[in-house]
Amino acid sequence: MALAAGRAMLMRSGVRLGTQAAARGGNGARRFMNHRVVVEPNTVPGVAVIKFKNPPVNSLTLEFLTEFVICLEKLENDKTFRGVVLTSDCPGIFSAGLDLREMCGKNPAHYAEYWRAVQEMWLKVYLSNLVLVAAINGTSPAGGCLIALSCDYRVLADNPRYRMGLNETLLGLVVPFWFKDTLVNTIGHRASERALQLGLLFPPAEALQLGMVDQVVPEDQVQSTALSVMTQWLAIPDHVRQLTKNMIRKATADHLIKHQEADIQNFINFISRDSIQKSLQVYLENLKQKKH
Numbered sequence: 635m636a637l638a639a640g641r642a643m644l645m646r647s648g649v650r651l652g653t654q655a656a657a658r659g660g661n662g663a664r665r666f667m668n669h670r671v672v673v674e675p676n677t678v679p680g681v682a683v684i685k686f687k688n689p690p691v692n693s694l695t696l697e698f699l700t701e702f703v704i705c706l707e708k709l710e711n712d713k714t715f716r717g718v719v720l721t722s723d724c725p726g727i728f729s730a731g732l733d734l735r736e737m738c739g740k741n742p743a744h745y746a747e748y749w750r751a752v753q754e755m756w757l758k759v760y761l762s763n764l765v766l767v768a769a770i771n772g773t774s775p776a777g778g779c780l781i782a783l784s785c786d787y788r789v790l791a792d793n794p795r796y797r798m799g800l801n802e803t804l805l806g807l808v809v810p811f812w813f814k815d816t817l818v819n820t821i822g823h824r825a826s827e828r829a830l831q832l833g834l835l836f837p838p839a840e841a842l843q844l845g846m847v848d849q850v851v852p853e854d855q856v857q858s859t860a861l862s863v864m865t866q867w868l869a870i871p872d873h874v875r876q877l878t879k880n881m882i883r884k885a886t887a888d889h890l891i892k893h894q895e896a897d898i899q900n901f902i903n904f905i906s907r908d909s910i911q912k913s914l915q916v917y918l919e920n921l922k923q924k925k926h
């Protein structure tokens with residue numbers, strides 16, 4: 635998505651870009667702040683840390699997706715940056731996935747706009763020229779898991795309360811083919827068959843065993859481990875690494891690009907069904923009631 639289109643989407647969504655601020659931290663480093671995504675240059679040269687900050691659960695609202703894509707584009711266009719660590723500012727939650735309220739009780743035009751934003755976010759992350767390392771410091775179901783799976787490397791906090799996986803079937807949803815492709819590319823066909831049909835959410839030890847994450851480390855070492863892994867990836871010259879990444883990922887991304895409009899139409903038709911709307915409402919209601 636072009637930056638201009640993203641800005642237009644932000645405006646349509648009622649987000650004022652004027653609220654974005656560039657400040658200088660104690661070490662003189664720039665620190666970009668949006669509402670929902672905070673970008674901090676880190677101590678490792680050429681590396682930024684993106685923190686998701688969309689409380690309470692970092693759900694992927696239209697505004698969040700737009701800010702996230704704009705942040706990534708800015709970092710890609712700024713040649714001082716070669717790598718980004720993605721992590722969360724919300725304690726215990728990396729991301730709760732797609733925002734269910736964006737898919738419930740809205741009109742087809744909204745569903746189309748929302749789904750395009752989800753697609754564009756995935757394409758941006760999956761094909762990024764930057765090295766992306768996910769520092770997964772919390773639970774990451776569905777869309778949250780997709781973001782992590784689309785990075786080049788995943789470090790997960792060793793906390794048995796944190797779960798990770800594509801649980802769409804538990805919500806009465808069919809997993810989109812490109813979510814499925816991303817998982818199959820990571821953990822293989824057989825493991826994906828079981829994980830996707832049963833909507834399994836895995837604790838850290840199982841996620842590691844399946845290859846869904848590359849490392850599980852104590853919670854207070856997630857970000858530092860991600861940064862030290864980054865150093866290893868940045869030892870490879872950018873152009874050869876980027877060409878290699880593209881060679882491996884292009885076919886998967888092209889599959890969506892080729893069918894992007896049909897995928898949007900399928901999403902609208904599917905999500906607009908009364909039965910699907912009902913299951914989403916029940917799911918949201920259950921989330922609310924679990925507190926009482």
Ligand SMILES: CCCCCCCCCCCC/C=C/CC(=O)SCCNC(=O)CCNC(=O)[C@H](O)C(C)(C)COP(=O)(O)OP(=O)(O)OC[C@H]1O[C@@H](n2cnc3c(N)ncnc32)[C@H](O)[C@@H]1OP(=O)(O)O
Nearest residue numbers: 693730731732733734735775776777807808900904921922
């Ligand atoms: C046959 C033809 C085929 C055609 C195919 C077409 C393709 C169609 C595809 C459709 C697929 C769409 C894909 C969807 C992928 C997704 O990402 S769906 C989202 C999945 N996410 C979840 O299931 C997570 C749900 N949330 C939780 O489990 C918990 O909230 C949590 C573990 C993340 C955190 O728990 P806790 O800390 O206890 O907080 P809560 O009290 O539960 O939540 C606080 C607050 O946030 C609200 N909330 C939580 N998650 C979401 C969310 N994803 N979206 C929106 N809102 C969310 C929750 O309701 C609470 O709100 P209130 O404070 O009560 O108002």
